[in-house]
């Protein structure tokens with residue numbers, strides 16, 4: 001990702017149409033600089049929106065130190081008794097999301113979307129979101145993405161859960177380890193070392209895992225408890241896996257909670273597990289499955305197709321819950337489709353209706369045996385040998401990384417197609433996407 005795009009995304013003016021629609025209801029849309037006291041008011045609003053207590057001074061300082069990469073937007077009500085605290089907040093940054101084929105595509109990452117309870121259902125969130133989508137599209141960013149508090153909010157703007165996640169609760173007394181014994185070693189490490197190592201391992205795997213984005217440094221500080229405002233950082237434990245040559249290939253972070261009534265029924269929650277290869281994965285997971293005194297291990301933001309399920313002796317020892325997790329939204333159809341690679345040679349016509357009018361239209365996608373896709377406008381009429389799919393931006397975004405097939409969406413009545421199996425084959429990808437954190 002080039003720095004120029006990052007800067008233009010960060011500093012560009014607010015969207016005129018969004019500002020005008022908010023002005024009509026007496027509100028002001030403004031960029032919020034990374035400086036006090038502007039950030040104080042903005043963070044107070046975000047905390048209120050997410051039902052958190054008021055941020056303490058050190059949290060504000062920490063957020064400023066770590067959060068400068070974010071473009072912060074506020075909607076202000078001049079009539080409010082606290083006019084410096086926005087009634088709407090929105091953050092975004094120019095990121096890149098990994099897509100099939102070991103490549104990454106620019107993506108506008110969105111976060112901190114809140115509207116004050118006193119001002120909800122007046123169109124404030126819609127104005128901010130539509131303004132953001134236009135802003136990103138105007139910069140040529142082909143995708144937008146976010147993780148959500150509620151599944152029902154973002155489909156109307158063309159977002160879909162393109163990277164589902166699973167949450168695991170493992171009864172470790174029942175799930176004995178049946179996977180390979182990794183040749184390297186697992187060792188406990190201090191948190192500050194984990195803070196240095198884990199991002200390096202994650203960066204090595206990120207681009208090879210569709211759905212993943214770079215984890216911002218402030219998030220790593222939270223995961224490892226190395227942020228200045230950390231609450232009980234000593235609860236966080238860290239282990240590394242090193243291969244036989246001594247190179248660290250995996251890091252895991254977790255907290256343990258003792259069961260005072262029965263020590264052998266204590267619990268571990270894995271907050272992050274990054275493994276660069278199959279051996280590191282096996283080494284770290286075996287460590288957790290075999291931990292003394294632990295009866296339950298929980299982990300979330302895993303993929304829908306974890307090797308772990310095939311590494312325990314009793315699959316029913318794992319209770320797996322499917323979640324929607326990472327939402328994507330295609331903003332530029334040719335750029336998004338040409339950005340990823342393909343598993344099968346073929347062709348499909350995608351006739352896309354965009355609920356917000358940013359992208360859409362009828363496009364022919366042709367993929368070759370080398371995995372390259374080419375996209376051009378298609379004027380019709382329907383050809384007999386190329387499947388045609390009529391779908392919304394939401395459905396295109398859902399199928400973009402291959403997490404759901406067009407055949408499944410057709411069976412669900414979400415897309416119409418002349419040949420579901422052929423259409424599905426073109427966008428399919430053999431690996432389940434994953435995003436290993438929330439943003």
Ligand SMILES: CC(C)(COP(=O)(O)OP(=O)(O)OC[C@H]1O[C@@H](n2cnc3c(N)ncnc32)[C@H](O)[C@@H]1OP(=O)(O)O)[C@@H](O)C(=O)NCCC(=O)NCCS
Pocket residue numbers: 049050112113114115116119120121122123124125126127147148149150152153156
């Ligand atoms: C979700 C939230 C940002 C919506 O803000 P808002 O300004 O009230 O939303 P708008 O008035 O712009 O509503 C736009 C559309 O979304 C719908 N909508 C709003 N909140 C919704 C919700 N929680 N669930 C489903 N739909 C919702 C509205 O009905 C409206 O629909 P329509 O335009 O298609 O008729 C706000 O309720 C909020 O801050 N919630 C708490 C924090 C949160 O969960 N933020 C989201 C983080 S991912």
